[in-house]
Amino acid sequence: MKDGHPRRCFLGAGAVDAWPADDRGLAYGDGLFETMRAHAGTVPWWDAHWARLARGAERLRLRLPHRAQAREEAGRLLDGGGGVLKLLVSRGPGGRGYAPPDPAVPAWQLSLHDVPPPPPVEGLHLRWCRTRLAVQPLLAGLKHCNRLEQVMARAEWQGEGIDPSAVHEGLMQEVDGGVVCATSANLFVRRDDHWLTPRVDRCGVAGVCRAWAMQALGAAEARLDVADVETAESVFLCNAVRGILPVARLEARCWTRDTPAHRQVVALRSRLAAEHPAFEMEMS
Amino acid sequence: MKDGHPRRCFLGAGAVDAWPADDRGLAYGDGLFETMRAHAGTVPWWDAHWARLARGAERLRLRLPHRAQAREEAGRLLDGGGGVLKLLVSRGPGGRGYAPPDPAVPAWQLSLHDVPPPPPVEGLHLRWCRTRLAVQPLLAGLKHCNRLEQVMARAEWQGEGIDPSAVHEGLMQEVDGGVVCATSANLFVRRDDHWLTPRVDRCGVAGVCRAWAMQALGAAEARLDVADVETAESVFLCNAVRGILPVARLEARCWTRDTPAHRQVVALRSRLAAEHPAFEMEMS
Numbered sequence: 001m002k003d004g005h006p007r008r009c010f011l012g013a014g015a016v017d018a019w020p021a022d023d024r025g026l027a028y029g030d031g032l033f034e035t036m037r038a039h040a041g042t043v044p045w046w047d048a049h050w051a052r053l054a055r056g057a058e059r060l061r062l063r064l065p066h067r068a069q070a071r072e073e074a075g076r077l078l079d080g081g082g083g084v085l086k087l088l089v090s091r092g093p094g095g096r097g098y099a100p101p102d103p104a105v106p107a108w109q110l111s112l113h114d115v116p117p118p119p120p121v122e123g124l125h126l127r128w129c130r131t132r133l134a135v136q137p138l139l140a141g142l143k144h145c146n147r148l149e150q151v152m153a154r155a156e157w158q159g160e161g162i163d164p165s166a167v168h169e170g171l172m173q174e175v176d177g178g179v180v181c182a183t184s185a186n187l188f189v190r191r192d193d194h195w196l197t198p199r200v201d202r203c204g205v206a207g208v209c210r211a212w213a214m215q216a217l218g219a220a221e222a223r224l225d226v227a228d229v230e231t232a233e234s235v236f237l238c239n240a241v242r243g244i245l246p247v248a249r250l251e252a253r254c255w256t257r258d259t260p261a262h263r264q265v266v267a268l269r270s271r272l273a274a275e276h277p278a279f280e281m282e283m284s
Numbered sequence: 285m286k287d288g289h290p291r292r293c294f295l296g297a298g299a300v301d302a303w304p305a306d307d308r309g310l311a312y313g314d315g316l317f318e319t320m321r322a323h324a325g326t327v328p329w330w331d332a333h334w335a336r337l338a339r340g341a342e343r344l345r346l347r348l349p350h351r352a353q354a355r356e357e358a359g360r361l362l363d364g365g366g367g368v369l370k371l372l373v374s375r376g377p378g379g380r381g382y383a384p385p386d387p388a389v390p391a392w393q394l395s396l397h398d399v400p401p402p403p404p405v406e407g408l409h410l411r412w413c414r415t416r417l418a419v420q421p422l423l424a425g426l427k428h429c430n431r432l433e434q435v436m437a438r439a440e441w442q443g444e445g446i447d448p449s450a451v452h453e454g455l456m457q458e459v460d461g462g463v464v465c466a467t468s469a470n471l472f473v474r475r476d477d478h479w480l481t482p483r484v485d486r487c488g489v490a491g492v493c494r495a496w497a498m499q500a501l502g503a504a505e506a507r508l509d510v511a512d513v514e515t516a517e518s519v520f521l522c523n524a525v526r527g528i529l530p531v532a533r534l535e536a537r538c539w540t541r542d543t544p545a546h547r548q549v550v551a552l553r554s555r556l557a558a559e560h561p562a563f564e565m566e567m568s
């Protein structure tokens with residue numbers, strides 16, 4: 001707990017100094033998390049994040065901490081400031097073996113992180129990831145802690161001899177080829193004057209900002225293949241930490257900013273800034 | 285670290301009192317583990333376990349602790365005794381976000397657990413799990429820490445109103461229907477006088493005891509469907525903690541003990557007991 005980021009850990013309702021070493025989150029990724037944008041001591045999308053967490057907990061039959069306590073502790077950690085607030089909830093300590101402890105006492109932590117730099121004005125540069133997402137309807141949509149696929153995908157453009165500024169994000173396909181999302185953001189494409197976003201019923205995460213953008217745009221869910229993305233009129237990514245992220249390139253494919261579709265993305269960013277104060281400051 | 289099981293935690297080469305709360309094993313299941321049978325202060329299959337760990341580390345590009353130190357600390361924890369020794373290695377502390385820290389300092393722990401009771405003399409009772417395994421060749425075969433599927437499968441026969449003695453293990457299929465393994469053991473079936481075990485190149489774990497049994501029996505890898513298992517002449521499970529586990533029932537299907545195939549399973553148990561002293565005491 002000495003990594004420089006403000007952090008508080010809990011077991012059930014009680015604060016603890018150390019994370020339990022026999023925690024099932026650690027042993028099996030048996031947990032859920034939310035990554036939230038905070039502003040002036042508040043978390044404007046708290047309700048949406050908690051609703052997704054609750055859906056995940058129901059699916060995994062995992063106990064959550066008391067919502068009121070989690071919110072109070074979040075406010076205490078923020079101390080009137082903003083940033084990126086991460087909430088991680090695991091099934092808690094347990095014995096060896098996959099059988100969940102019964103009753104279980106959830107282990108959870110809140111940590112506060114810096115806001116990542118705003119996206120480049122010209123838009124993100126994307127790549128196609130080689131790492132594919134497995135199809136698992138049982139876990140699809142949830143923000144659970146089994147994230148090795150994302151780790152492997154993100155590592156594709158990291159390391160020796162790779163210029164980190166050349167690629168900002170990577171798009172991921174499921175094993176059968178369908179396009180699902182970026183490693184840490186959802187995907188929207190404009191085709192035939194309609195906004196579409198990949199379904200997340202086989203894999204992928206049902207993002208909080210994705211839900212906001214779907215409603216704002218009247219966007220529909222669809223199955224999309226590589227060609228659907230590459231021939232789209234416009235493309236953007238989004239997540240609850242960075243908001244709306246215009247895309248300039250996907251490998252060799254470029255999108256110019258001088259199109260009606262791109263202007264819709266810019267308008268969507270403005271609308272988000274108007275509705276969610278944390279994103280306002282990035283509209284310079 | 286106060287769950288009653290002897291446990292030691294390390295960060296790189298140094299012992300630590302508390303598990304790092306910003307550990308990536310906890311955040312993403314970004315780690316590997318081995319569960320080993322120890323006897324009289326030794327781990328007879330140490331080399332095979334370490335070899336699998338090293339294969340996993342290579343695939344995930346994860347740094348391992350020094351092998352000599354891990355073995356020395358294992359011996360210290362065992363203190364001349366036996367039991368089930370678990371080694372968990374994670375990528376270690378890291379920032380928020382999927383990009384692996386570079387350089388990473390592995391967090392690892394050794395813990396010592398009781399040996400589970402020996403299997404019932406008449407053989408295990410199995411069920412078919414509803415939870416299916418996703419197909420992910422990138423992670424197949426590894427004993428990584430993304431184990432929500434196994435947790436969900438194991439929870440199927442746990443909880444209120446379920447008699448835990450009625451079912452001992454559950455068989456799992458991959459999403460496309462092929463039979464892969466039990467929740468925490470590998471599967472062998474005898475068909476047409478040959479021993480077969482499901483391939484683990486799409487999902488499942490390449491078990492250390494599985495490799496031993498394949499060699500001992502001259503068994504082959506195969507794709508197996510439900511009918512292949514249900515019409516088999518004999519069936520057994522195995523893992524490195526419990527050894528060879530004869531099977532008596534799979535839901536309505538019963539296997540009698542009075543068959544040449546079953547006698548081969550009994551002979552295999554005897555051979556394992558002769559080769560690996562930890563399993564000797566269970567041959568009463």
